[in-house]
Structures are given as structure tokens and as C-alpha cells.
Amino acid sequence: MRGIIIALVIGALFFMLALIGFSLQHATLIALVAFLVTLWTNEALPLGVVSLLPIILFPVFGILDTNAVTVNYSKSIIFLFLGGFMLAIAIEKTGLHRYFSARLLSFFPKTARGIIYALAITSALLSSILSNTTITLMLMPIALYLSEEKVLKIRFLLATAYGASIGGILTPIGTPPNLILMGFLEEHHLPQLAFGEWMLFMLPIVALMLLVMPWLLSMDLKQYDLASISQDIPELTVSQKRLYGLIVLLAAALFANTFLKQFFGFAMNEKLILLGFGLLMFVPKIGFLEWEDTRQMPYEIIFLFGAGFSIAAAFGTTGLAADIAQKLSFISSLPFFWMLVVVALFVTFS
Known part of the structure; x- marks a missing residue:
């Protein structure tokens, strides 16, 4: 009160x-x-x-x-969010995000700087399609597990949080303010960026931020040894492989739609594409969700x-x-x- x-x-x-x-x-x-x-x-x-x-x-x-x-x-933009979050719930339910995290960690050296870059980039890429808050919460235990040093724990957590914020601007569905902006543009009949166009515009900015931010966070950490960190990559399950394929198909559809709009002047509504893929997550033998899973919808x-x-x-x-x-x-x-x-x-x- x-x-x-x-x-x-x-x-x-x-x-x-x-x-x-x-x-x-x-x-x-x-x-x-x-x-x-x-x-x-x-x-x-x-x-x-x-x-x-x-x-x-x-x-x-x-x-x-x-x-x-x-x-x-x-507003129609809300259904873009719904489709994106249905996909996000499927990724969480199948555990595909853990595979992505382990795969990206394996690409970087076992140094404080390497791990900070790995966490930041992993967080950013996952946050481009999943909730920033969700990704940060999912990666925090990993960040805390990687070292017993308090200084490193803090830097790893900061890399995860900052990476999620940076990744949120990479796609229109990465963070709610992006969708609010798109809704505003649509409401006032202003030019809107297609999904692929948005990513092409934001990719250089995101890449620059992901180069600079981890470097700044790791400037004074050269003395720490992290050679004992495991780089085991889990095997993809059948359902994870199927979802992985659907995500690749969705990305291809969105980018193809962008080029159709640019070169031929017509394209499908991206809200329909993303909502369609979101609803596909409920189709038996193809999808991964049941209606009870929508309780996780924010x-x-x-x-x-x-x-x-x-x-x-x-x-x-x-x-x-x-x-x-x-x-x-x-x-x-x-x-x-x-x-x-x-x-x-x-x-x-x-």
C-alpha cells in the first residue's frame, strides 16, 4: 500500500x-x-x-x-513477440541453448579474456532471439561455475549481462523496446525495417560493442589461469536437431523475405512468418510444445x-x-x- x-x-x-x-x-x-x-x-x-x-x-x-x-x-506487432517467445520456450524446453553455449565456449582460449569474450558473445547471440533476462539467468550459473576467484566471477557476470543487452538490439524481437519502436513506426506510417534489414544495420554496431566491451572487462586479468575449464560439448538429441533445422529454416525465410521486398517489391508479412513458426511449435511430430507450456509466456x-x-x-x-x-x-x-x-x-x- x-x-x-x-x-x-x-x-x-x-x-x-x-x-x-x-x-x-x-x-x-x-x-x-x-x-x-x-x-x-x-x-x-x-x-x-x-x-x-x-x-x-x-x-x-x-x-x-x-x-x-x-x-x-x-497491435499486430504484439503477435511478432508472441511468435518469437513460442520459439524461445521451445529452445529452453529442448535445452538447445546449452548446446549453443558449450559450442561457443569451445571456440575461445582458456584464458580470462577468452572466457569473457565467449560469455559475452554467447549471451548476445542467444539474447537476439530470447529474453535478455532469461538468458542472463540461464548463463549466470555457468559464469559462476567457471572460477573460484571473486574478481573473475564478477567480470564473467558482467560479460553475461552486458552481452545480453548488446545482443538485444541485433534483431527486432531481441528486446521489448525494439518492438515498441516498430509499433510506433507502424502506427505513424513511417518507413519500417524488415527483419533482415534491421540485422544488417545493427550487426556492425553489435560486432564493435562485442569487440570492445569484453576487452575492457579483461584488461587486468592476464595473471589468472583457467586451463582446467572443461570444453565438453553435449550431443544433440533428435528433438534438438529438429528444432535446430527449424530455426535455420526460419532464418532463411526471414532473410529471403527481406530480399524479396528489396528486389521485387513484395514480401510476406514478417509477423505472419514468425507467428506461423511459433504455432508450428505445437504441431504433433513437428513441434515441441503443449498448451501448458504457454504458462511461461510473459x-x-x-x-x-x-x-x-x-x-x-x-x-x-x-x-x-x-x-x-x-x-x-x-x-x-x-x-x-x-x-x-x-x-x-x-x-x-x-
Whole structure:
């Protein structure tokens, strides 16, 4: 209850402060967003519950009507996430991620720097299709097992966490903010990147970060010997081989779809491709999942998408976005590099 009271107080403070420079409706919306963000942060209520509150709060306070809010909880981009997570659950259920991890570890030397690179790259590649949080939690025991030295344990854990964050930007489904961006572009009829195009744009950035980050983490660790680390690679089971083949087929379909769009001007909807492969995971003799496995689906994240899209719609419909843009127009006078720095700092610390 204390967390809810804190959220109410923060919402009221933001409302009073916003009245200084904004209209009553805009101040109300700012206060509601502050209230929601506080509840998301302090977890006074479950994430999914807070994410459903805009359906009630926005109509009650005259921000958006009910239909304008609820439509944001069924955006087509959400089904891209559903398909991706069905595939992720299948990978976890079959244990295929453990094979990928062991295989990548075997490619690197048994030194502190080699293991840090291996953990970072493994975490990044797996996080490009699986949840960052899930991958970090799965690789943490491996990172802790590799050495008894406290310094190495910390560096290995950091490599895993940073690698997951870096890998999340490699694909559109790697992390929820990517999907929110795609939903925003779709909503405002702005140019969208196909799956393959996204990867081609992000691959150089991810590669550079994966070169620099592990090197920085391992700068002062040359004296540690890790020659005793086992590099045993588990044998692939029949189900793992079948899933491996389906993943390769999915990747080929997504990249082929990208080139069809570029060279022939037509392509299938990528949301349909990924959702189709996700549903394929339930087909007997082909897939690996039963309906009970969907209990692992992070439905609260789906509701969070809906809340985010609803807030974006409210900012646009009420004119608050244009009002804020006008008040922050001085940023556009900055050199492009510094404008990016300001935006990045704002996103990082907000």
C-alpha cells in the first residue's frame, strides 16, 4: 500500500508542476504517466496489472475513449513477440541453448579474456532471439561455475549481462523496446525495417560493442589461469536437431523475405512468418510444445506493450507530444552528434 501512496503523491506533484507550463489536459496526462511509471518502478502492483490501468484511467480522465485505448493492446506487432517467445520456450524446453553455449565456449582460449569474450558473445547471440533476462539467468550459473576467484566471477557476470543487452538490439524481437519502436513506426506510417534489414544495420554496431566491451572487462586479468575449464560439448538429441533445422529454416525465410521486398517489391508479412513458426511449435511430430507450456509466456510484457502504445497514442491525440517538442526545440539547434548524446543520456537515466 505504501508504494501506491507514493505513486499517488508523485502523480500529484507532477500534476501541480505541469500546470505551470501545460494545459489542464496535458498536465493530467503527465500526472497519470508519472503515476504509472512509479508503480512500474516500485512494483507496488504486479507489472501486468499496472499495464492495464490506462484502459480505466485514460477514459475516466478524458484523455482517450475506451476504444482508442483498448485497440493498442492488440497491435499486430504484439503477435511478432508472441511468435518469437513460442520459439524461445521451445529452445529452453529442448535445452538447445546449452548446446549453443558449450559450442561457443569451445571456440575461445582458456584464458580470462577468452572466457569473457565467449560469455559475452554467447549471451548476445542467444539474447537476439530470447529474453535478455532469461538468458542472463540461464548463463549466470555457468559464469559462476567457471572460477573460484571473486574478481573473475564478477567480470564473467558482467560479460553475461552486458552481452545480453548488446545482443538485444541485433534483431527486432531481441528486446521489448525494439518492438515498441516498430509499433510506433507502424502506427505513424513511417518507413519500417524488415527483419533482415534491421540485422544488417545493427550487426556492425553489435560486432564493435562485442569487440570492445569484453576487452575492457579483461584488461587486468592476464595473471589468472583457467586451463582446467572443461570444453565438453553435449550431443544433440533428435528433438534438438529438429528444432535446430527449424530455426535455420526460419532464418532463411526471414532473410529471403527481406530480399524479396528489396528486389521485387513484395514480401510476406514478417509477423505472419514468425507467428506461423511459433504455432508450428505445437504441431504433433513437428513441434515441441503443449498448451501448458504457454504458462511461461510473459503476458505482462504484452500488456506493457499495450500500455506503452496507449501512452504514445495519448501523447499524439492530445497534442502533448507536439507541445513538448516545441518546448524542446532548442535541441534541434545542437550539432547532430550532441543531439544524439542528449537523447541517449535522457533515455539512459529516465
